[in-house]
Amino acid sequence: MTAVTSDRFVQIRRDLHQIPEPGFEEFKTQRYLLDYIASLPQTRLEVRTWRTGILVNVKGTAPQRRYGYRADMDGLPIAEETGYSFPSTHPGFMHACGHDLHMTIGLGILTHFAHHPIRDDLTFIFQPAEEGPGGAEPMLHSEELQDWMPDEIFGLHIAPEYPVGTIATKPGILFANTSELFIDLKGKGGHAAFPHHANDMIVAACQLVGQLQTVISRNVNPLDSSVITIGKITGGTKQNIIAEKARLEGTIRTLSSDTMTLVKTRIEALVQGIEAGFQCKAEIDYGANYRQVYNAHEVTAQFMDWVRSTNNVTLIECTEAMTGEDFGYFLEKVPGFMFWLGVNTPYGLHHAKIEPDEAAIEVAISLMTQYIGFRASE
Numbered sequence: 001m002t003a004v005t006s007d008r009f010v011q012i013r014r015d016l017h018q019i020p021e022p023g024f025e026e027f028k029t030q031r032y033l034l035d036y037i038a039s040l041p042q043t044r045l046e047v048r049t050w051r052t053g054i055l056v057n058v059k060g061t062a063p064q065r066r067y068g069y070r071a072d073m074d075g076l077p078i079a080e081e082t083g084y085s086f087p088s089t090h091p092g093f094m095h096a097c098g099h100d101l102h103m104t105i106g107l108g109i110l111t112h113f114a115h116h117p118i119r120d121d122l123t124f125i126f127q128p129a130e131e132g133p134g135g136a137e138p139m140l141h142s143e144e145l146q147d148w149m150p151d152e153i154f155g156l157h158i159a160p161e162y163p164v165g166t167i168a169t170k171p172g173i174l175f176a177n178t179s180e181l182f183i184d185l186k187g188k189g190g191h192a193a194f195p196h197h198a199n200d201m202i203v204a205a206c207q208l209v210g211q212l213q214t215v216i217s218r219n220v221n222p223l224d225s226s227v228i229t230i231g232k233i234t235g236g237t238k239q240n241i242i243a244e245k246a247r248l249e250g251t252i253r254t255l256s257s258d259t260m261t262l263v264k265t266r267i268e269a270l271v272q273g274i275e276a277g278f279q280c281k282a283e284i285d286y287g288a289n290y291r292q293v294y295n296a297h298e299v300t301a302q303f304m305d306w307v308r309s310t311n312n313v314t315l316i317e318c319t320e321a322m323t324g325e326d327f328g329y330f331l332e333k334v335p336g337f338m339f340w341l342g343v344n345t346p347y348g349l350h351h352a353k354i355e356p357d358e359a360a361i362e363v364a365i366s367l368m369t370q371y372i373g374f375r376a377s378e
């Protein structure tokens with residue numbers, strides 16, 4: 001890629017960074033991507049939209065197979081604290097999980113194949129709502145995708161901890177099963193000075209948060225990694241009013257569906273205990289569930305061998321992580337893989353100060369155009 005081309009994709013990433021939108025509300029993002037795609041040579045392209053997502057078919061010259069590339073589109077409800085000269089223009093929202101880079105890389109690979117026809121067909125999938133409530137599963141079943149369903153599919157996720165020029169992956173499980181977790185507690189409000197006339201849901205919520213941590217430490221086999229994180233607590237109205245209601249919002253991560261069932265059973269038992277102990281009502285909602293990201297053994301091993309042999313990037317065979325990704329739904333239906341792309345930044349995913357190194361964009365575009373080109377001419 002020339003410096004001019006590279007500058008162009010850095011600019012695209014910056015443009016996308018400025019317009020982060022929540023899941024299924026990626027209207028400006030979709031418009032931006034559609035306008036860019038319309039600027040490419042159209043001879044071999046067909047474009048469809050699905051809700052706020054986009055599908056692009058790149059027609060091969062003599063197709064034998066179809067390869068898929070997927071990028072996610074949504075931002076997160078985080079108030080940006082980077083030092084960027086191109087910060088989010090949507091207050092309280094930020095691309096803090098790298099989806100601005102993911103989309104840019106997808107456009108970069110698409111640009112290459114719009115200009116350089118190859119034998120096989122390609123499907124580019126720009127997917128909304130990865131952070132929730134989950135766009136992959138409904139998109140996978142959408143009418144729009146059926147006749148462009150790939151035989152193999154690829155995707156990546158930025159990794160703050162790895163240097164630029166490094167990727168990491170493994171055959172088999174890469175990311176965990178996830179389930180969102182919402183617990184609503186309803187007791188009896190009252191005057192702060194008369195707690196004996198009320199059922200205080202702030203105290204109940206605090207007890208429950210502590211008890212939930214015992215599910216992982218006391219019920220799950222210590223050798224079987226799992227996580228419960230409560231990321232948000234709301235409740236009460238004023239410092240001298242006992243809270244009638246409280247709400248916990250969190251996520252569960254496990255490496256097997258059996259452990260997910262165990263964790264949910266234990267959460268339900270603890271919540272029943274809180275109901276009895278605090279004479280309150282509780283409701284649990286599991287929100288969106290994502291399948292584990294499971295990299296197909298043969299395809300992934302072949303990709304890893306290919307990366308090692310090209311010597312352009314450093315490949316690390318990593319362990320699984322407790323992150324979630326609804327790309328797992330694609331990989332459940334279509335063999336393929338996801339890999340981590342090193343972007344070398346001290347702040348982690350979902351952090352308000354994350355500043356991925358933009359040099360990784362060119363690394364990924366170059367790697368995946370070469371790999372798809374190689375696969376489509378085998």
Ligand SMILES: CC(=O)N[C@@H](CCC[C@H](N)C(=O)O)C(=O)O
Binds near residue numbers: 288290
């Ligand atoms: C890569 C990444 O950070 N993905 C998210 C996926 C969220 C799934 C769902 N909304 C949940 O919170 O369980 C992650 O938090 O791992």
